[in-house]
Amino acid sequence: IANFGISAGQFVAVVWDKASSVEALKHLVDKLQVLTGNEGRRSVENINQLLQSAHKESSFDIILSGLVLGSTTLHSAEILTEIARILQPGECLFLKEPVETAVDNNSKVKTASKLCSALTLSGLMEVKELHDRLLFVQITGKKPNFEVSSSSQLKLSITKKSSPSVKPAVDPAAAKLWTLSANDMEDDSMDLIDSDETGKREVEGTDKLPTQVGLLKLLPGRCLPLCQLPLPWDARLQTRGKDASE
Numbered sequence: 001i002a003n004f005g006i007s008a009g010q011f012v013a014v015v016w017d018k019a020s021s022v023e024a025l026k027h028l029v030d031k032l033q034v035l036t037g038n039e040g041r042r043s044v045e046n047i048n049q050l051l052q053s054a055h056k057e058s059s060f061d062i063i064l065s066g067l068v069l070g071s072t073t074l075h076s077a078e079i080l081t082e083i084a085r086i087l088q089p090g091e092c093l094f095l096k097e098p099v100e101t102a103v104d105n106n107s108k109v110k111t112a113s114k115l116c117s118a119l120t121l122s123g124l125m126e127v128k129e130l131h132d133r134l135l136f137v138q139i140t141g142k143k144p145n146f147e148v149s150s151s152s153q154l155k156l157s158i159t160k161k162s163s164p165s166v167k168p169a170v171d172p173a174a175a176k177l178w179t180l181s182a183n184d185m186e187d188d189s190m191d192l193i194d195s196d197e198t199g200k201r202e203v204e205g206t207d208k209l210p211t212q213v214g215l216l217k218l219l220p221g222r223c224l225p226l227c228q229l230p231l232p233w234d235a236r237l238q239t240r241g242k243d244a245s246e
Contacts, residue, residue: 004094006062008037013055013086015065017047017073024069047073055086063087066096067138073097074108075115080122090145093124096138112137 006012012032016025025044032042043060045053063083066073075083075097083093100109110118112129116139119127124141 004062004064005092006032006035008035009039010036010061011041011043011059012036013043013045013060013063014068015045015047015050015063015073015083016068017066017071019070019072020068021070028064028068047075047079050079051082057085058088059086061088061091063093065093067094071096074110075118077118077122080118080124084123084143087143089143091143093119093141093143094130094138095119095140099137112139115139 014025014028014032029042029044033040036042043055047065063086065075065083073096075095087093097115098109099112099115100107101111103111103114115137116127116129119139119141123143125144127139127141130138130140
């Protein structure tokens with residue numbers, strides 16, 4: 001009992017069965033009273049009445065089950081779940097139970113590994129064997145630092161989507177002016193213009209200045225006419241002659 005970590009002020013539950021020695025049970029309770037002191041509390045529960053005891057959740061710091069001399073307690077899944085419910089989060093159960101050395105599906109007695117699995121399924125963690133004495137095994141399990149089957153609301157940071165910005169109204173005349181039609185893509189109606197290293201362009205031809213010049217869209221290897229703009233009379237441009245080389 002000294003290895004169970006029981007200290008003053010703790011609440012301890014002792015689970016026993018009808019095979020337990022009455023004198024051994026009384027002796028165990030007396031030891032617990034010395035360890036827990038006047039501020040502590042001891043509760044003795046018969047395993048057959050544990051489900052009807054109506055203890056509140058997280059009532060005990062430590063639970064000892066099947067540890068009374070002579071006990072042959074078999075812990076069902078319901079009993080293990082109830083023990084996990086009334087155990088304080090982060091605290092331990094110390095359990096002793098007879099086990100089988102081989103798997104027998106027709107027997108209520110479990111193997112040590114199946115008993116450990118049953119403790120884990122009940123909601124306990126860090127389940128491990130402390131002693132294995134032939135047909136008995138002593139096991140401990142620790143309850144997580146939260147209530148089994150507890151839930152809490154997750155706080156999610158959700159940013160509201162901003163409403164799409166309103167596009168400015170487009171002048172229909174301007175849209176028509178800058179729209180490239182399918183007819184503008186015909187290569188036969190396009191003329192290439194040469195440029196020097198500085199990127200400036202010259203138009204050679206007759207002495208007469210045209211009143212309009214085509215606005216061209218440059219593409220790799222060719223130009224596309226987009227619209228016609230008025231040409232200032234003082235612009236230094238000359239029209240390309242029909243016999244100019246490409």
